[in-house]
Amino acid sequence: MTTRFVLPTVAFMALTSAAQAETLRLLTWGGYAPEDVIALFEAETGHTVEVTKSNNEEMIAKLRATNGGGFDLAQPSQDRIAGPQAEFGIYKPLDMSKIDASLFIPSMLAATAGNTTVDGEVYAVPHIWGTSGLVVNTAEAGDVKDYTDLCSATYAGKVSYRLKRPTLIGFAFSMGLDPFAAYGDEAAYKEILDQVEAKLVECKPNVKTYWDGGDELKNLIRSGEIVAAMAWDTGGWQLNDDNKDITFVAPTSGALGWIDTFVLPARGRADDAAYAWINFVSKPEIAAMITTSAGNFTASKGGDAGVDDALKAKYQASFSQEAIDNIKWYPTVPAGLEALEGAALDRINAAK
Amino acid sequence: MSSDRSKLAFWLLMAPLLIWLVTLIILPHVGMFLVSLREKVGVREYETSFANYAVFFNEPLYWNTFARTAYMSIASTVLTLLIGFPIAYYIAKLTRGRTKTTLFLMCLIPFWVSELVRTFGWMILLRETGVISNVLQYLGLIGGPVEMLYNDAAIMTGLVYTSMLFMVVPLITTLDSLDDSLIEAGYDLGASGFSILREIVIPHAMPGIVSGCIVVFMLSLGNYLTPILLGGKDSLWFTGLIYSQFITRFNWELGSAFGFLLLGLSSLIVFVGLKLSRQSLGKTMAQ
Numbered sequence: 001m002t003t004r005f006v007l008p009t010v011a012f013m014a015l016t017s018a019a020q021a022e023t024l025r026l027l028t029w030g031g032y033a034p035e036d037v038i039a040l041f042e043a044e045t046g047h048t049v050e051v052t053k054s055n056n057e058e059m060i061a062k063l064r065a066t067n068g069g070g071f072d073l074a075q076p077s078q079d080r081i082a083g084p085q086a087e088f089g090i091y092k093p094l095d096m097s098k099i100d101a102s103l104f105i106p107s108m109l110a111a112t113a114g115n116t117t118v119d120g121e122v123y124a125v126p127h128i129w130g131t132s133g134l135v136v137n138t139a140e141a142g143d144v145k146d147y148t149d150l151c152s153a154t155y156a157g158k159v160s161y162r163l164k165r166p167t168l169i170g171f172a173f174s175m176g177l178d179p180f181a182a183y184g185d186e187a188a189y190k191e192i193l194d195q196v197e198a199k200l201v202e203c204k205p206n207v208k209t210y211w212d213g214g215d216e217l218k219n220l221i222r223s224g225e226i227v228a229a230m231a232w233d234t235g236g237w238q239l240n241d242d243n244k245d246i247t248f249v250a251p252t253s254g255a256l257g258w259i260d261t262f263v264l265p266a267r268g269r270a271d272d273a274a275y276a277w278i279n280f281v282s283k284p285e286i287a288a289m290i291t292t293s294a295g296n297f298t299a300s301k302g303g304d305a306g307v308d309d310a311l312k313a314k315y316q317a318s319f320s321q322e323a324i325d326n327i328k329w330y331p332t333v334p335a336g337l338e339a340l341e342g343a344a345l346d347r348i349n350a351a352k
Numbered sequence: 353m354s355s356d357r358s359k360l361a362f363w364l365l366m367a368p369l370l371i372w373l374v375t376l377i378i379l380p381h382v383g384m385f386l387v388s389l390r391e392k393v394g395v396r397e398y399e400t401s402f403a404n405y406a407v408f409f410n411e412p413l414y415w416n417t418f419a420r421t422a423y424m425s426i427a428s429t430v431l432t433l434l435i436g437f438p439i440a441y442y443i444a445k446l447t448r449g450r451t452k453t454t455l456f457l458m459c460l461i462p463f464w465v466s467e468l469v470r471t472f473g474w475m476i477l478l479r480e481t482g483v484i485s486n487v488l489q490y491l492g493l494i495g496g497p498v499e500m501l502y503n504d505a506a507i508m509t510g511l512v513y514t515s516m517l518f519m520v521v522p523l524i525t526t527l528d529s530l531d532d533s534l535i536e537a538g539y540d541l542g543a544s545g546f547s548i549l550r551e552i553v554i555p556h557a558m559p560g561i562v563s564g565c566i567v568v569f570m571l572s573l574g575n576y577l578t579p580i581l582l583g584g585k586d587s588l589w590f591t592g593l594i595y596s597q598f599i600t601r602f603n604w605e606l607g608s609a610f611g612f613l614l615l616g617l618s619s620l621i622v623f624v625g626l627k628l629s630r631q632s633l634g635k636t637m638a639q
Contacts, residue, residue: 057600064602084602086395164600209502209584223481225499335395342601349588350413 021046022270024277027059027074028052029260031294032128033281041280047273056080063090068266073274078259079330081116081124087335091263093121098275103282108299112261115332124261125278126299128290131255131327132166133318134228135217135236139245141227146251147174150228151203160220161230163210163349165341166256170230171196173253173328180331190340197344201351210349221246234295237314247314250323257327259299388608404609414593418613421590422621424504425572428511432519432568433561435512440523441553445532459520467514471581474510475501478582502584510578515571519564526560527553562631566622573618590614 026033030053038049052071054062059076063069068090076084085091101109108126116124136144141155147170150159161167172179172192182188208226211217214235220226221239233255236248262278264271280286287303295311297304304312391403408414443455462470477483478500488494500506530553538548554561579589594614597607626633 057602060602061599064604087602089396204585207585208499212580223479225480338601339603342596342603346413346593349585350416352586 021048022072022273023047024049024073024270024273025071025268026051026277027054027062027071027265029055029075029128029294032075032260032290034289034293037281037286037289037293040286041277044280045273045276047270047276049273049277060084060088060090063265064088066267068092068268070267071265072268072270073277074263074265075127075260076263077330078112078115078124078126078261079333081261081263082118082332083335085118085123090266091123092266092268093123094125094264095275096122099125100279100282103279103284103300105299105301108259111329112259112299116261116263124263126259127262127278127281128294128296128298129257129259130233130296131250131257132170132230132232133251133255134249135221135231135239135246136229136249137221137224137227137243137246138249140224144228145249146253147171147230148199150230151199151206153206155227156206157208158225158227159206159229160208160211160217160226162212163345165338165345167200167230168193168196168341168344169328169330170251170253170256171199173256174251175199176253180328183331183334183337186336186340189337193340193344197348200348204348204351233315233318236318237295237311240314248318250319250326254326254328255319255323257329259329384608384611387604388612390605392603392605398605404606405613407606408609408613413588414610417588417593418590418617420588421573422617424507425511425569426621428508428515428572429565429569431508432512432515433565436516436519436523436564437557437561440520440527443520444524444527445530445535456524459517462513463517467577470514471510471577474506474513474582478506478509501582502587504583504587506582506584507579507587507589510582511572511575514575514578515568518567518571522560522564522567523557526557530556558629558631562626562629565625569622569625570618573614 024047026049028051033049033051038051042048056076059074060080063071063074064084067088074091081091104126108129112124112126113122116122134144134147134150136142141158144150144152144155147167150161169179172195175195177192177195179189179192182192208220211220211229211231214232217229217231217235218239221229222242231248233248236246239246240248262274264274268274281290282298282300282303284300284302285306287298287300288306291297291303291307291311297307297315388404389400389402390398391401393399408418439459443452443459447455475482479485480497480499480501482501484500485494485497489497534552534556535548538552543551574591576589576591576595579587580592583589590610591614594607594610597603597610601607
């Protein structure tokens with residue numbers, strides 16, 4: 001009896017020690033794993049890191065195609081974990097004992113854990129957070145303060161937004177509705193979507209084009225072809241470097257807050273390296289380096305101390321304490337809501 | 353004995369082709385077809401049915417987009433033929449030696465960079481603050497900036513540009529094989545340029561025209577980048593719908609059904625085209 005248990009254990013230990021230096025295949029966003037951080041990590045731990053840049057939808061699609069294989073660590077947003085996990089089973093639970101909880105801002109760690117718990121198991125820890133709201137050329141469109149202001153006739157043909165779910169949510173809040181409260185009630189959510197759909201169809205002639213990628217949006221704003229758009233905070237701050245008039249504005253109805261996380265894909269092979277990476281990048285000095293590269297702040301305790309003053313100043317200019325308190329954090333998307341939203345988006349796209 | 357050996361040789365030679373066909377084309381299609389027959393009834397619960405195909409026919413948006421994609425692709429094919437034919441005729445019949453090679457190479461050069469780069473090139477040219485708009489303003493032809501991007505004409509330009517080579521190459525090959533003396537004989541007999549084109553050149557070039565048209569049509573119909581980047585708010589393209597079903601909606605079942613509908617309907621259009629031009633697929637592909 002004992003030998004039968006001991007043998008595999010010894011073999012397992014031999015295997016893990018032989019595989020000390022692992023290759024970490026990281027599925028992440030642009031800017032989240034800068035070269036200098038990877039070099040420091042490789043020097044300290046001996047693991048090597050392979051980075052694949054992606055976005056929420058593609059991350060889930062990639063992992064779904066392989067049933068959670070091909071990558072050892074992924075970084076979807078916290079609202080996109082419980083739903084896909086219930087639907088496709090592409091992640092595996094975290095062993096929280098391997099994560100140094102003292103490195104994280106406690107409230108964020110707890111909120112993420114709460115949002116990503118499926119069947120009593122925690123699936124994610126927070127990494128980077130940010131918001132989406134409005135990027136405005138204040139010299140030409142200073143009175144754009146909320147999402148619905150994009151539909152003002154003054155700026156006809158000079159505004160842009162994405163045809164994606166954040167736009168639906170943002171407009172709903174701006175119209176005085178609360179889509180997050182209706183997440184659990186499909187009929188109520190459908191009702192909200194119908195109103196938003198009508199608004200966006202009405203607003204359509206105002207839009208120059210629906211933007212798709214970050215670079216496309218930056219080109220549109222930088223060239224002056226559009227003066228206001230719905231976009232991420234970092235996009236606005238980057239454009240601010242080129243043109244002082246352009247900046248990120250937190251909408252009066254509240255910026256939409258997202259948290260990108262760390263999750264383990266179901267068939268990831270290098271868990272040790274993955275945990276090592278999570279703990280490594282959550283150290284305050286490393287987190288500051290990532291903030292400099294990605295433009296967004298991290299969930300690391302004290303991680304904002306080492307960030308350069310220019311970025312802090314832009315952040316404070318966009319967010320008063322009131323605006324921070326007003327951030328609408330995305331709750332977990334229940335499975336099935338995306339089908340409703342997709343149909344609404346399709347109809348907006350097809351409307352004349 | 354010897355027939356056994358030649359059989360073995362035959363199968364060995366066939367093996368790479370068979371492996372290619374079975375593993376990379378037939379198996380994925382079978383898999384996709386099976387996925388398209390799954391109807392999602394709940395979380396991780398599926399039933400076999402044709403519900404996904406029914407969605408396509410019941411939702412006007414989807415078949416409207418399909419019809420739009422089809423007629424835009426046919427239009428771009430016709431346009432490519434109209435522009436490509438004179439170019440091919442000039443290269444094949446009116447030039448010799450070095451000039452011919454140079455002109456042919458110039459048709460090829462744009463294809464040395466990726467489609468993405470070519471499309472971005474068009475975006476730089478056509479946008480409101482782009483090259484064409486600025487030049488026209490500089491020349492005083494227009495008063496203010498003009499937006500030429502984000503509409504169907506921009507998509508058409510991109511599609512024709514992208515597929516020009518695939519029309520010109522088969523046309524040059526067929527026109528090359530046309531004996532010049534036939535054209536001379538036509539003139540000797542007093543025919544006009546137009547009737548020579550109609551009676552001699554076009555009938556001879558027919559296989560090239562048809563194979564060029566098939567390739568260009570399929571490329572346009574299956575194009576994803578050009579319509580997405582150059583098109584505007586209303587410019588839906590069927591491949592874009594497939595992408596969004598697969599990637600942003602996580603609805604592989606409907607996406608697969610769309611994929612099969614695209615395959616089926618495009619095959620049908622090619623079949624009708626072959627019938628109308630009285631060509632057979634074998635004949636056009638053999639040239």
